[in-house]
Amino acid sequence: DIQMTQSPSIMSASVGDRVTITCRASQSISSWLAWYQQKPGKAPKLLIYKTSNLESGVPSRFSGSGSGTEFTVTISSLQPDDVATYYCQQYNTFPPAFGQGTKVEIK
């Protein structure tokens, strides 16, 4: 099975900062990677699919990149509404796997 590892596990940044979260796959997943945002007590929300495609309605300050085994999601200017836990998910092969999550806080 493919393992997904995110870093960091927790991060704290100031409003307006550029924030980058990394996700590494234990083997190549081509571009079959999604990113989700989960706010406390809420269901996950799809942000990005197939590495770099922004889901409809997601603010343009979010972007994704990568291929193979290393991927990133970047928030170009952190906003208070972005406080959440972010998960990557590979869907190249079964079973689909999520990263352990990255909690983003405001400093």
Add this chain to the structure above:
Amino acid sequence: EVQLLESGGGLVQPGGSLRLSCAASGFTLNKFAMTWVRQPPGKGLEWVSAISGSGGTTYYADSVKGRFTISRDTSKNIVYLQMLSLRADDTATYYCAKGSIAVAGTSYDYWGQGTLVAVSS
């Protein structure tokens, strides 16, 4: 508007069973894959099971294989997760999610609000 509404969660004793339901609206099940993802309290997301848009293919995590069964009723637009031989480590919020395409290996573009399953004596 796409909506997913889970139900059927609750407190059950170890070894017991539950059937979760996910009522879908705003789309038809035979065009999109559906999946169940769970989240233990305070922990991350774990994929559990998926069914293709055709209904012909189902997938399970090793941790639930042989105990859980995913199915659907296209006439009612409901997806089910039958859970047998429940264990304490099955305790989690269970989310139903819609796949972006009919093939089961996909991202999930809509999620329900979740239903809590607690396995305890």
